[in-house]
Amino acid sequence: xxxxxxxxxxxxxxxxxxxxxxxxxxxxxxxxxxxxxxxxxxxxxxxxxxxxxxxxxxxxxxxxxxxxxxxxxxxxxxxxxxxxxxxxxxxxxxxxxxxxxxxxxxxxxxxxxxxxxxxxxxxxxxxxxxxxxxxxxxxxxxxxxxxxxxxxxxxxxxxxxxxxxxxxxxxxxxxxxxxxxxxxxxxxxxxxx
Amino acid sequence: xxxxxxxxxxxxxxxxxxxxxxxxxxxxxxxxxxxxxxxxxxxxxxxxxxxxxxxxxxxxxxxxxxxxxxxxxxxxxxxxxxxxxxxxxxxxxxxxxxxxxxxxxxxxxxxxxxxxxxxxxxxxxxxxxxxxxxxxxxxxxxxxxxxxxxxxxxxxxxxxxxxxxxxxxxxxxxxxxxxxxxxxxxxxxxxxx
DNA sequence: CGAATATACGGAGCAGTGTTCCGCTTTGGC
DNA sequence: GCCAAAGCGGAACACTGCTCCGTATATTCG
Numbered sequence: 056x057x058x059x060x061x062x063x064x065x066x067x068x069x070x071x072x073x074x075x076x077x078x079x080x081x082x083x084x085x086x087x088x089x090x091x092x093x094x095x096x097x098x099x100x101x102x103x104x105x106x107x108x109x110x111x112x113x114x115x116x117x118x119x120x121x122x123x124x125x126x127x128x129x130x131x132x133x134x135x136x137x138x139x140x141x142x143x144x145x146x147x148x149x150x151x152x153x154x155x156x157x158x159x160x161x162x163x164x165x166x167x168x169x170x171x172x173x174x175x176x177x178x179x180x181x182x183x184x185x186x187x188x189x190x191x192x193x194x195x196x197x198x199x200x201x202x203x204x205x206x207x208x209x210x211x212x213x214x215x216x217x218x219x220x221x222x223x224x225x226x227x228x229x230x231x232x233x234x235x236x237x238x239x240x241x242x243x244x245x246x247x248x
Numbered sequence: 249x250x251x252x253x254x255x256x257x258x259x260x261x262x263x264x265x266x267x268x269x270x271x272x273x274x275x276x277x278x279x280x281x282x283x284x285x286x287x288x289x290x291x292x293x294x295x296x297x298x299x300x301x302x303x304x305x306x307x308x309x310x311x312x313x314x315x316x317x318x319x320x321x322x323x324x325x326x327x328x329x330x331x332x333x334x335x336x337x338x339x340x341x342x343x344x345x346x347x348x349x350x351x352x353x354x355x356x357x358x359x360x361x362x363x364x365x366x367x368x369x370x371x372x373x374x375x376x377x378x379x380x381x382x383x384x385x386x387x388x389x390x391x392x393x394x395x396x397x398x399x400x401x402x403x404x405x406x407x408x409x410x411x412x413x414x415x416x417x418x419x420x421x422x423x424x425x426x427x428x429x430x431x432x433x434x435x436x437x438x439x440x441x
Numbered sequence: 442c443g444a445a446t447a448t449a450c451g452g453a454g455c456a457g458t459g460t461t462c463c464g465c466t467t468t469g470g471c
Numbered sequence: 472g473c474c475a476a477a478g479c480g481g482a483a484c485a486c487t488g489c490t491c492c493g494t495a496t497a498t499t500c501g
């Protein structure tokens with residue numbers, strides 16, 4: 056969204072505003088880990104030592120806060136794509152490893168996939184981030200695997216990414232008899248045949 | 249009026265209690281269709297013309313109401329299994345068709361898969377219903393396909409059922425670029441190889 | 442340095458949930 | 472018709488997300 060540039064029209068932010076924004080990001084990251092991304096807004100505000108008004112002024116929607124907290128992790132995931140393609144034993148192996156990476160990211164964010172699934176409008180910013188950063192990377196890996204003849208199914212990167220996201224959304228419940236990674240693996244296998 | 253029908257489970261309920269229970273079931277079925285299974289409890293109570301106390305007395309948890317409303321549909325899905333095995337061109341074809349049936353059931357229940365996914369404890373009764381009625385059926389179909397050499401992947405009926413459920417849970421959001429049935433199809437394809 | 446002003450803060454308050462509790466009503470055996 | 476028990480209704484409570492506005496403070500300017 057809006058990168059803050061000290062341009063003539065937009066004066067610099069007040070020091071306390073900057074400080075509070077940082078405190079909110081730290082508090083949110085901490086609370087997200089301990090209580091999931093669905094944690095009450097009040098709790099995050101309290102943790103950061105600010106009032107309700109402050110949190111909503113800095114992050115009008117919960118998704119804005121979530122995006123701010125996780126953006127760099129999404130970037131890291133996106134940037135790993137080309138490296139995997141270069142080092143893996145085959146494009147399909149790279150595809151599997153990259154998807155693994157994505158799964159790892161998702162399942163460690165308690166409630167994030169479910170939240171995105173349940174409130175797509177509210178999390179439009181996060182969806183956009185995923186679409187902008189991850190879909191192109193996955194599309195490249197997928198295309199490489201297809202060129203190598205390892206993938207024949209007619210499936211788009213978008214479709215695949217969302218399928219994996221949905222599977223992970225359901226995998227947050229602990230259940231010794233269910234393994235989301237196996238499901239994902241079967242799905243990938245289904246793409247070759 | 250002496251004991252009407254001392255059927256097991258309902259010793260002798262008062263007439264108004266029986267009437268209200270039926271009204272609640274009808275109202276819930278109607279509201280679930282129009283507003284999803286997450287519809288406010290108040291709305292269902294109002295629709296049925298009863299008070300808050302009444303709904304909670306008859307159905308202590310929302311899941312109890314959901315189970316009561318959908319039980320016969322789950323039964324129908326379960327009973328379709330053997331018939332499909334007998335008529336389909338191959339066990340794998342029967343597997344695909346049965347899963348299709350299950351998908352059809354899920355996606356027409358706005359919010360049901362997601363609700364089950366998000367509140368597993370509250371919906372324990374529904375999970376139990378699924379496990380009791382559907383897993384054995386799917387296990388039979390799966391075993392038949394395996395015996396025919398059409399399925400080689402080591403996947404349990406439970407795992408497969410839940411995977412499909414999770415995929416459908418994410419498919420409720422309308423999105424022209426995403427097709428849950430294709431994802432399910434790829435997953436099934438991944439089970440042969 | 443001190444005042445003026447825009448900026449930002451805090452939290453009370455509103456609205457919408459689920460859930461409980463208890464006084465009142467209705468039912469059905471006598 | 473009487474009356475205990477079964478059942479009912481909805482007010483009330485707890486907990487959410489989110490908004491609004493009086494107050495406090497950082498920054499600027501004389």
